[in-house]
Amino acid sequence: MDRGLVVSCQSFPGEPLYGPNYMASMAKAAVIGGAVGIRANSPEQIAEIKQEVQLPIIGLWKREFAGFDVYITPRFEDAKAVFEAGADVVAIDATHRPRPDGLTLEQTIRMLRELQIPVMADISTYEEGIAAEAYGADFISTTLSGYTSYSPQQKGPDLRLLARLAGIVRVPVVAEGRISTPQHAVQALELGATFVVVGGAITRPHQIVTGFTDALRSFDESVTVR
Numbered sequence: 001m002d003r004g005l006v007v008s009c010q011s012f013p014g015e016p017l018y019g020p021n022y023m024a025s026m027a028k029a030a031v032i033g034g035a036v037g038i039r040a041n042s043p044e045q046i047a048e049i050k051q052e053v054q055l056p057i058i059g060l061w062k063r064e065f066a067g068f069d070v071y072i073t074p075r076f077e078d079a080k081a082v083f084e085a086g087a088d089v090v091a092i093d094a095t096h097r098p099r100p101d102g103l104t105l106e107q108t109i110r111m112l113r114e115l116q117i118p119v120m121a122d123i124s125t126y127e128e129g130i131a132a133e134a135y136g137a138d139f140i141s142t143t144l145s146g147y148t149s150y151s152p153q154q155k156g157p158d159l160r161l162l163a164r165l166a167g168i169v170r171v172p173v174v175a176e177g178r179i180s181t182p183q184h185a186v187q188a189l190e191l192g193a194t195f196v197v198v199g200g201a202i203t204r205p206h207q208i209v210t211g212f213t214d215a216l217r218s219f220d221e222s223v224t225v226r
Contacts, residue, residue: 001056001089001172001195004036005185008176008199009049010062011041016206020048026203027053039176039197043085050086058120058197059087065100072122072143075101076108083117089139094121094132095148109135120174124151129165129173140165141174141197157184159191166192 007030011018017026027038027049039058040046046059059082060073072093073079079090090112094105103111112119113136121132124144132140142165145151145158152158157179166173175188176197185196200207 001058002036003189004195005034006037006039006058006174006195006197007033007035007202008039008197009045009203010039010199011045011203012062015204020045024048024052027055030202031055036195039091039199040087043081046082046085046087056088057086058089058091059083059085060091060122068098068100069148070095070097070099074099076103076111077101079108079112079117079119080115083115089118089120091120091122091141091143093144094123094137094140095128095144096131097148105132106135109137122176124148126161126164129161129169133169133171137171139172139174139194140169141176143174143176143197145177147177154178156180157188159184159187162188162193163191 009023009026011023023045031053037056038049040049042061046057061078061082062071063074063078064071070093073082079092082090109119118138120139120141121137122141122143123129123132129140142158142161145161146153157177162175172194173192174195174197175193179185179196179198180201188196
């Protein structure tokens, strides 16, 4: 995948833009804007986007299983389904937390690589990134930093983690997670990211609106206090 911006086009039940057709339109808008790739969730949405755009697709499948915290492509069979739907790279949870199918992360990556399925390891810590590379992952992404209980909890992207990994691993390192401004994206490239994934700041209108309304509300409250 080329250096630049990958746009994460994801929507979920209950959201105004939920559905494959909306995400395909969002992907086409990303193409017009100059994106170098798309990140998409679920076989259904991946297949729809694949028909509409020619960019590489990083596919995943967010699924929840009772008793398990892993939800980004949690099972080997989910990863296969994502690839068969048209994803060029499959993103999986690459933490060491238990997986619903009972496989270890190492087994999962090895089995996917045996099928010649490129793997993006979504990690939350430096140690997980190092392990994912050792297991054979093709890309290491900072996606889950801040989304596991044991990783740094912060508002902005974990650029420190990105820089540490970029300085030692041999596979491409991807910046993802709470990247909300063009300045964040540029910083990520400066620190060694091969490409940058941005989702909510571009493709989740309700979140974008909330950012504006919260800022205006805070301003009004500060004026009232004065």
